[in-house]
Amino acid sequence: MKPLSIQNIDMVYELPKGGSVHALSDVSFDLAGGRLLTLLGPSGCGKTTLLNIIAGFLAPSSGQVLLGGERINGPSKDRGMVFQQGALFEWQSVAKNISFGPRMNGQKPAEYKPEVDRLLDIVGLSGFGEKQIYELSGGMQQRVALARCLANDPEMMLMDEPLGALDALTREKMQGLILNLWVETRKSIVMVTHSVEEALLLGDVVFVMAPRPGRIEKVYELPFAKRALTEDTRELKQGDDFQEIKEEILSFIWEMEEQIMGTGV
Amino acid sequence: MTGNEDLPLISGSSADGASGGALTATFADKKPKRSDNKTVTFGDAGAVRSLPMWSVISLITMIGGWYVATKAWGFPGDFAATQENPDATDKVLLAACNRAEECGRSAYTQLIGPTTFPSMRDTWSAASSLFTDGFQNKTIWTQIWASLWRVIRGMFFGTIIGVPIGLFMGLNSKARGFFDTPVEMFRPIPPLALIPLFILTFGIGDKAAVPLLIFASVWIMIIAARAGVRNASLQKVRAAYSLGASKWQLLSRVLIPNALPEIFTGIRVALGVSWGTLVAAELVGTDTGLGAMIFQARNFSRLDIIVVGIIIIAIIGVLMDLLLRFLESILIPWQGKG
Numbered sequence: 298m299k300p301l302s303i304q305n306i307d308m309v310y311e312l313p314k315g316g317s318v319h320a321l322s323d324v325s326f327d328l329a330g331g332r333l334l335t336l337l338g339p340s341g342c343g344k345t346t347l348l349n350i351i352a353g354f355l356a357p358s359s360g361q362v363l364l365g366g367e368r369i370n371g372p373s374k375d376r377g378m379v380f381q382q383g384a385l386f387e388w389q390s391v392a393k394n395i396s397f398g399p400r401m402n403g404q405k406p407a408e409y410k411p412e413v414d415r416l417l418d419i420v421g422l423s424g425f426g427e428k429q430i431y432e433l434s435g436g437m438q439q440r441v442a443l444a445r446c447l448a449n450d451p452e453m454m455l456m457d458e459p460l461g462a463l464d465a466l467t468r469e470k471m472q473g474l475i476l477n478l479w480v481e482t483r484k485s486i487v488m489v490t491h492s493v494e495e496a497l498l499l500g501d502v503v504f505v506m507a508p509r510p511g512r513i514e515k516v517y518e519l520p521f522a523k524r525a526l527t528e529d530t531r532e533l534k535q536g537d538d539f540q541e542i543k544e545e546i547l548s549f550i551w552e553m554e555e556q557i558m559g560t561g562v
Numbered sequence: 563m564t565g566n567e568d569l570p571l572i573s574g575s576s577a578d579g580a581s582g583g584a585l586t587a588t589f590a591d592k593k594p595k596r597s598d599n600k601t602v603t604f605g606d607a608g609a610v611r612s613l614p615m616w617s618v619i620s621l622i623t624m625i626g627g628w629y630v631a632t633k634a635w636g637f638p639g640d641f642a643a644t645q646e647n648p649d650a651t652d653k654v655l656l657a658a659c660n661r662a663e664e665c666g667r668s669a670y671t672q673l674i675g676p677t678t679f680p681s682m683r684d685t686w687s688a689a690s691s692l693f694t695d696g697f698q699n700k701t702i703w704t705q706i707w708a709s710l711w712r713v714i715r716g717m718f719f720g721t722i723i724g725v726p727i728g729l730f731m732g733l734n735s736k737a738r739g740f741f742d743t744p745v746e747m748f749r750p751i752p753p754l755a756l757i758p759l760f761i762l763t764f765g766i767g768d769k770a771a772v773p774l775l776i777f778a779s780v781w782i783m784i785i786a787a788r789a790g791v792r793n794a795s796l797q798k799v800r801a802a803y804s805l806g807a808s809k810w811q812l813l814s815r816v817l818i819p820n821a822l823p824e825i826f827t828g829i830r831v832a833l834g835v836s837w838g839t840l841v842a843a844e845l846v847g848t849d850t851g852l853g854a855m856i857f858q859a860r861n862f863s864r865l866d867i868i869v870v871g872i873i874i875i876a877i878i879g880v881l882m883d884l885l886l887r888f889l890e891s892i893l894i895p896w897q898g899k900g
Contacts, residue, residue, distance in 0.1 A: 354800050372803035374805060376804060380797045380800075384795070384798055384800070385801075386815075386820075388822070389819075397802075398805035401805060402806050429895065429896065446805075455804075
């Protein structure tokens with residue numbers, strides 16, 4: 298997988314009534330191919346903006362994003378996106394949703410059919426291919442979204458709070474699924490999440506971002522994602538090392554929130 | 563729950579819905595009563611379906627009301643007066659009107675008189691003669707088809723003109739600005755107000771009726787299609803782009819299918835409006851169609867034919883909406899199940 302290089306990104310939103318918001322300020326980092334980066338931070342720290350810039354949905358005010366040395370200037374099928382919800386096409390069956398990318402790129406049914414079946418199997422939806430989207434639960438819909446993204450065989454998967462709308466139990470299951478997809482496919486993944494625990498468990502690299510202006514404040518390289526493949530995730534989360542980092546990040550985020558909101562809690 | 567079993571690994575992981583099967587099975591044994599489904603709302607507002615029994619009761623009430631009104635009171639006129647001038651024609655009536663102080667029911671009653679609302683038996687015999695012999699040398703099927711064919715043409719052109727404009731308005735702010743003014747200007751005009759203009763401009767018969775129906779439906783279709791495109795979520799558009807869709811593919815594979823529910827709702831509304839507009843237009847502008855038949859029946863003081871015509875118009879209106887709802891459930895099954 299190709300490395301990602303973010304170079305001096307600045308993002309300034311001009312407000313319609315005058316004034317501006319500095320959503321990202323001089324953000325730079327390099328991410329080797331095949332890593333799982335999670336982005337954490339209080340609301341308004343620019344993590345979704347950063348993700349949208351990498352996806353090519355937004356053009357940065359200055360700076361550039363390179364994937365494998367090539368400059369990104371717009372969305373493309375080498376960077377698949379998984380949204381929180383509502384991005385599936387309800388008028389198509391599960392299988393049609395998954396084959397959307399290959400079909401848009403001119404593949405014939407004979408070419409994509411085996412791949413769709415394989416992906417259905419991988420995300421645990423074998424036999425659900427002919428079901429309609431509205432017949433699926435929220436968790437199953439996110440499985441379809443993951444499979445649809447993978448069907449294009451992208452260099453990189455971008456996820457904007459992919460598990461944010463799910464109940465706690467389903468969320469834990471899906472975390473396991475994402476982890477397994479990452480290990481099996483060796484894709485680079487950048488994932489925005491609000492859950493510190495999720496970020497620590499899944500993140501091979503974790504960025505903690507700070508607002509006003511949006512910037513990367515802390516970088517962690519963590520072993521938990523790889524350990525979760527062989528150890529029990531619940532025990533892992535209860536471990537002292539996990540809890541210590543979780544507390545550290547939580548108190549850091551709290552401090553930032555207090556700076557913004559004042560001390561009233 | 564220990565070890566690897568707990569981790570939903572790729573190979574063996576089941577879908578979320580499959581878990582907890584035992585739990586649902588135990589609940590399935592106990593069939594819930596209707597009252598169990600109620601949620602806390604105002605009255606029955608939360609109930610999705612109306613009860614068919616009450617539709618039947620409502621129909622029976624209407625028919626019963628009709629029966630009682632005609633049987634008991636000869637509603638609303640004086641039946642004896644109807645016998646006095648059986649040969650009176652429209653011309654006589656008009657002449658009388660010119661003389662009369664007020665041209666209303668009293669003048670009509672004096673001259674022609676069949677102001678008795680037809681009983682159900684009269685209506686039934688009128689209906690059967692209408693379906694076997696027709697009225698004024700035209701069978702009822704000819705009249706129904708004449709009306710339907712006008713609506714079909716009007717709706718067809720209204721849709722194929724309106725939908726592209728609406729889509730264009732939804733996608734492009736310049737088009738929105740350009741078309742917004744005429745849409746907002748013409749939309750509030752009742753189509754019936756245009757009947758004289760259309761007859762004098764286009765001529766009588768279908769030449770005026772079909773353009774009138776296009777006028778009645780096109781604004782509704784424009785607004786429906788525009789709303790449909792504007793409703794597409796940013797996520798869907800972005801997802802399509804990041805899956806490699808081109809702009810054209812985005813339009814044809816995402817935006818238009820996404821707009822279908824709104825477009826279909828637009829068709830349902832426009833068809834209802836067209837049907838109502840058409841029958842009124844036929845009263846003055848045509849010599850075929852259900853509206854024209856009612857107008858001719860008036861000239862011959864055939865209240866029974868008028869009532870049958872009204873009932874047929876109502877039934878066709880209901881049938882058209884039922885047909886569209888059925889098509890909607892087949893073509894747009896995801897509607898309302900987000």
